[in-house]
Amino acid sequence: MNNDKVIQVESLTKMFGDFIAVNDITFDVNKGEIFGFLGANGAGKTTAMKMLIGISKPTFGKAHVAGFDVFTDAENIKKNIGYMSQKFALYDDLTVKENITFFGGIYGLSRKRIKEKANTLIEELGLGNVANQLVGSLPLGWKQKLSFSVSLIHDPKIVFLDEPTGGVDPITRRQFWELIYKAANQGTTIFVTTHYMDEAEYCDRVSIMVNGKIEALDTPKKLKEQFKAANMNDVFLKLARG
Amino acid sequence: MLPIIFVLPLLQLIILSNAATFEVKNIKFGYIDNDQSSTSRALIEKFNASTYFDVLTDFSSEAFSNAAMLKGEVDVVVEIPRYFERDLQKEKHINLGVTINAIDGAAAGVENVYITQIVQDFNQHLKVDLMQISDKQVQPINIETIPLFWYNETLNYKTFMVPGILVLLVTMITLFLSGMNIVREKEIGTLEQINVTPIKKSQFIIGKLFPFWVIGMGLLTIGLIIAKIIFDVPMVGSLALMYFYTSIYILVILGIGLFISNFTDTQQQAMFIAWFFMVIFILMSGLFTPIESMPKWAQIITEFNPIKYFVEVMRMVMLKGSGFMDILPQLLKTLLYALVMNGLAVWSYKKTT
Numbered sequence: 007m008n009n010d011k012v013i014q015v016e017s018l019t020k021m022f023g024d025f026i027a028v029n030d031i032t033f034d035v036n037k038g039e040i041f042g043f044l045g046a047n048g049a050g051k052t053t054a055m056k057m058l059i060g061i062s063k064p065t066f067g068k069a070h071v072a073g074f075d076v077f078t079d080a081e082n083i084k085k086n087i088g089y090m091s092q093k094f095a096l097y098d099d100l101t102v103k104e105n106i107t108f109f110g111g112i113y114g115l116s117r118k119r120i121k122e123k124a125n126t127l128i129e130e131l132g133l134g135n136v137a138n139q140l141v142g143s144l145p146l147g148w149k150q151k152l153s154f155s156v157s158l159i160h161d162p163k164i165v166f167l168d169e170p171t172g173g174v175d176p177i178t179r180r181q182f183w184e185l186i187y188k189a190a191n192q193g194t195t196i197f198v199t200t201h202y203m204d205e206a207e208y209c210d211r212v213s214i215m216v217n218g219k220i221e222a223l224d225t226p227k228k229l230k231e232q233f234k235a236a237n238m239n240d241v242f243l244k245l246a247r248g
Numbered sequence: 249m250l251p252i253i254f255v256l257p258l259l260q261l262i263i264l265s266n267a268a269t270f271e272v273k274n275i276k277f278g279y280i281d282n283d284q285s286s287t288s289r290a291l292i293e294k295f296n297a298s299t300y301f302d303v304l305t306d307f308s309s310e311a312f313s314n315a316a317m318l319k320g321e322v323d324v325v326v327e328i329p330r331y332f333e334r335d336l337q338k339e340k341h342i343n344l345g346v347t348i349n350a351i352d353g354a355a356a357g358v359e360n361v362y363i364t365q366i367v368q369d370f371n372q373h374l375k376v377d378l379m380q381i382s383d384k385q386v387q388p389i390n391i392e393t394i395p396l397f398w399y400n401e402t403l404n405y406k407t408f409m410v411p412g413i414l415v416l417l418v419t420m421i422t423l424f425l426s427g428m429n430i431v432r433e434k435e436i437g438t439l440e441q442i443n444v445t446p447i448k449k450s451q452f453i454i455g456k457l458f459p460f461w462v463i464g465m466g467l468l469t470i471g472l473i474i475a476k477i478i479f480d481v482p483m484v485g486s487l488a489l490m491y492f493y494t495s496i497y498i499l500v501i502l503g504i505g506l507f508i509s510n511f512t513d514t515q516q517q518a519m520f521i522a523w524f525f526m527v528i529f530i531l532m533s534g535l536f537t538p539i540e541s542m543p544k545w546a547q548i549i550t551e552f553n554p555i556k557y558f559v560e561v562m563r564m565v566m567l568k569g570s571g572f573m574d575i576l577p578q579l580l581k582t583l584l585y586a587l588v589m590n591g592l593a594v595w596s597y598k599k600t601t
Binding site: 056059060061062063080081082084085087089091093094095096097098109112113114 | 436444445446599601
């Protein structure tokens with residue numbers, strides 16, 4: 007197995023009854039890469055992602071994440087990945103600090119380590135004033151940044167972000183991408199789905215899913231050349247319309 | 249939420265324990281005195297003196313008393329025959345006609361016993377006839393009972409009901425809280441976040457159980473304090489034993505709740521299922537109706553009713569002072585139940601779909 011490839015997917019398929027949600031997809035993701043996973047609503051992005059993070063069993067195909075098989079070793083995958091869902095999924099009725107402590111605890115961090123993590127994390131995000139406030143009372147943008155930081159609390163090899171910037175203002179979106187870059191620079195692989203084509207430009211490589219299949223996969227620059235488009239938006243429209 | 253969890257059940261305990269009584273009081277009493285003698289008046293005076301009988305109506309004939317009973321103005325009519333005094337003195341034997349409104353069969357039974365006791369008390373040689381309004385057949389009964397009420401000598405229904413109602417409240421709160429819990433996290437989306445962490449299934453279930461277990465034990469404690477202070481319920485047995493049993497019992501209920509929670513997708517579904525079991529558990533627990541009088545098949549079902557065991561144990565330990573060996577059968581069954589339900593709860597919690 008190639009150590010530089012942290013995600014290896016081969017002919018991965020998920021069927022719900024007769025419906026093929028994810029149809030025979032094959033791709034690799036390199037270590038430290040920001041991998042954009044694009045597609046229209048209902049194209050199968052979230053389903054594919056759920057198989058990779060070990061909460062949905064593939065119907066068939068092969069997939070290794072962080073070196074572990076998704077069929078047999080899902081729990082080991084979970085130790086090595088972070089995940090941030092499209093729905094905000096920290097506990098609204100816990101404070102910022104309590105959420106950090108809770109998830110730190112679940113990932114088996116020591117008390118001391120959790121305390122350090124909590125302090126740096128709160129400082130980096132500028133949440134010092136609201137550290138003891140219930141997360142439910144924070145604005146969405148803040149929550150999303152917190153959620154991202156919590157998904158990185160155990161220094162995972164790969165972090166999966168499912169539409170992390172949905173419904174967030176442009177400034178916060180920009181700050182969010184700064185966080186993503188920072189994590190990537192520290193060697194974390196980023197696997198991100200998005201609907202914003204300007205965000206797709208930030209990715210090292212981009213795949214575009216249409217009706218459960220990956221129709222294009224390359225760097226944004228090469229995709230634009232290939233489809234003779236001025237920007238990623240045009241690339242996406244050309245593909246999604248068929 | 250926490251104040252609601254504690255305040256509401258304790259209010260229920262206070263209200264229900266006072267209201268849910270099987271004592272038949274304020275019986276509307278009427279009589280037909282065909283004798284108008286000093287003996288007959290003395291008998292009526294006996295009823296008048298009783299605290300159970302309330303309104304005394306003097307009917308001139310059976311026609312009036314029947315009409316009154318039809319309208320519900322009277323529950324019990326005692327008819328004193330002519331020559332009551334004379335026959336009683338001469339023959340030492342007389343029949344008395346008693347008519348009871350038996351729509352509520354249980355109450356009618358209790359009223360019959362009250363009347364019999366009063367009459368027997370009045371004269372050892374007097375016999376009471378129970379006249380049934382439907383067929384007017386006179387069925388003489390001559391019962392002599394010497395009641396000895398053990399463990400609850402004053403027949404105080406609160407003594408009987410308070411432990412039972414406390415059991416219901418502890419059960420209800422812990423079942424609903426645990427039943428709503430995991431499914432609520434499914435709805436919010438936090439469960440998915442938990443599922444992508446390496447947390448073990450058993451760790452997750454134990455983490456879910458523990459806070460509700462503490463709440464359940466807290467409720468029991470406050471409930472026992474109220475039982476002692478407000479209702480003065482005797483606590484003959486060992487408190488430690490009561491707590492030991494309850495600590496296992498709550499695990500059964502929490503296991504059932506979490507099992508329900510795992511199988512449902514919305515809180516509404518969980519609520520309906522929890523209610524379904526709760527109603528069956530309550531009505532088949534032996535708290536309100538004795539299990540011995542249920543049909544055979546129903547008695548078999550009650551074997552699977554955890555509330556039944558809890559009610560039995562609480563009454564045994566609190567009122568009779570039963571020890572560890574006495575409640576061992578219930579304890580073992582509850583323990584087995586707890587193991588099975590929590591095993592199912594862990595098993596049914598799936599981190600992958």
